[in-house]
Amino acid sequence: MSAPFVALEGLDKRFPGHHAVRGIDLQIAAGEFVAIMGPSGCGKSTTLRLIAGLDEPTGGDIRIGGRSMRGIPAFQRDTPMVWQSLALFPFLTVAENVAFPLRMKKVGAAERRRRALEWLDRMGLAGMADRDIAQLSGGQRQRVAIARALVTQPSILLLDEPLSALDAHLRVRMQTELSRLHKQLGITFVYVTHAQSEAFALADRIVIMSDGAIQQVGRPQDVYREPVNAFVAEFMGMNNILRGTVRGASAGRLALETPLGSFDVPTRKTHPVDSKAAFVIAADRIALAAAGTYGGLDATVIGLEFVGSTQTVFVETASGHEFRIQKQQHEIEALDLAPGRQISLSWEPRHAWLLPDFR
Amino acid sequence: MTGSSPPGAADSPRGFLTGSRSTAGSPAVFAMLLGLPVLLWQIIFFAGPLVFLVVITFWQVKSFRLSPAFVADNWEKVLTSTAFLRALGHTLTVAGTTTVLATAIALPAAYTIAFRLSPRLRDFAVAFLVVPVFSSYILRIYAWQVVLSPQGVINGIAGLIGVEPLPLLGGAFSLQIGLLTLTLPIAVLILTFGFAGVDRTLIEAAENLGCRRGRVVAHVLLPAIRPAIALAATTSFLLAFGDYVSPLFMTGSKPPTLSIVVVDTVKSGSQWPRASVVGVSMLLILVAVLALGQVLSRRTRLRRGGR
DSSP states (O other), X not given: OOSOSEEEEEEEEEETTEEEEXXXXXXXXXXXXXXXXXXXXSSHHHHHHHHHTSSOXXXXXXXXXXXXXXXXXXXXXXXXXXXXXXXXXXTSBHHHXXXXXXXXXXXXXXXXXXXXXXXXXXXXXXXXXXXXXXXXXXXXXXXXXXXXXXXTXXXXXXXXXXXXXXXXXXXXXXXHHHHHHHHHHOOEEEEEESOHHHHHHHOSEEEEEETTEEEEEEOHHHHHHSOSSHHHHXXXXXXXXXXXXXXXXXXTEEEEEETTEEEEEEOSSOOOTTOEEEEEEEGGGOEEEETTOTTOEXXXXXXXXXXXXXXXXEEEETTOOXXXXXXXXXXXXHHTOOTTOEEEEXXXXXXXXXXXXXX | OTTOSOTTOTXXXXXXXXXXXXXXXXXXXXXXXXXHHHHHHHIIIIIHHHHHHHHHTTOEEETXXXXXXXXXXXXXXXXXOHHHHHHHHHHHHHHHHHHHHHXXXXXXXXXXXXXXXXXXXXXXXXXXXXXXXXXXXXXXXHHHHHHHSTTSHHHHHHHHTTOOOOOOSSSHHHHHHHHHHHHHHHHHHHHHHHHHTSOHHHHHHHHHTTOOHHHHIIIIIHHHTHHHHHHHHHHHHHHHHHOOHHHHHHHTTSSOOHHHHHHHHHHTTOOHHXXXXXXXXXXXXXXXXXXXHHHXXXXXXXXXXXX
């Protein structure tokens, strides 16, 4: 990465009785779409608020375009934000809402109106300019909020769970819209969400946060396939973690003894024999076969969950270890899976991912 | 009534009783039953007397006795009398002044309570504002007399440092003190709730979009609580306009306000019809003020009528 557009340097925020952000470092390139993910209370929204200047950091610094933001109040930062609640001004019309930032910059009334209408047109809201906010649908309000944030042509847009108040259908449409806007404008988007689907669909890079610290930064597929630790693996949801003891190691692979048996796991670094380690096998990498298949792991189906084009199969081994497996509908039917049925699990050793950071 | 008929019943007459299937269990009837006591209460204690008041304005007084009639004489006499018109002008001026003062003083006070105090102090302040609303108004006015009278607290202190007794009681100043005693706590309460109801993210959004702290009040807070301001102002006006206690005790009825005129008219010659004319006129003005308040609270929408 060349000189980053946004740089968080040891950024730290303590609230009374709560350490929200623990000295994080992050660099975001100009024009990048970065999604910050994590469970609620992980510090992702606080990080966004710190970038916008809505909260004062208790340590570290934020640089935007090379300039330190220390002591620069929110209204001078030009870091517009789209709120989950949208925060539209109910006492202003649609066009006046969009023109608000221009009014703050003392742009003349005619020019303000012209630029607001231009943005409304661009967001598919032509003809809505003089309506009240209360007269718009949820999706239309969302567009007004985005237009209002972009009307001053900022070089960064902050989004705090902007789509979580929308219904599923609208959410997918707005995702497409945001993606299109990002490509057209070429500006930096920092997007906070707890929804994996949104982050994966939109972001160039994903930042996973937990307990005020960054756990992993990477492309969606990297974070998904190669989680650095058990937290990220579990947060991604469709991963099965097996913990064990290293019993033998050779070039590029090691043997891990787990309560379910010994498994061959590829590795990029050497692990001392007898040390603890864990690996992840993704839910969609597990093959199912009839019970008793040679080399397979026997288990009992305990539940099936319909998730659209795929189903999640929950199985349990005799020792009580649970696995989740993702399968296409036709595979489920071919195996005639139902709760109580015995099956055999297996995976290719190369699909096992050794967690690099395991304690 | 439509839509509730079963298929095939379309050609049967759909009247109030025949077409609909409103039974005691249906939501519409249930709501009506629940609303009935309130409706009766309103008819008996509000609409009834009001109608009677209007009817009386057309009656006559013959040898100190009311007698039913239908003459416009009372309206003519009252509305053309200089005494009434002068009192009307005076009352409007006094109530208008109170409205402006109450709103102007209450706004910064309410802002401070809603945004600058800790939650605990805020509750304390609100409790302090609620208590006077429920305490005796006359008692509070007597207290002011003690403070303001020529032998009162203020003049007592002024006398100690050699200042001549000030004519604090008996003028526009003391009248406004009395009326503000009545209106200010309520105006502050209404505006405090108005400010407290403003979504805090609106303030952050404004700052985020380039609004400096000092301009947030003008650009976000005041527009956001516009209905509360209109309500506080109309309430202050209504209270001050119809008040009898402060004009009587703080100025000794000189010059008289309309409520004093009502009492005087009844006392002198049992002129119930003319007093009713004054009363009904006052009610009409109040209705007009309420309507104005409604318009003001929603002015944005009217101004840009076009949809």
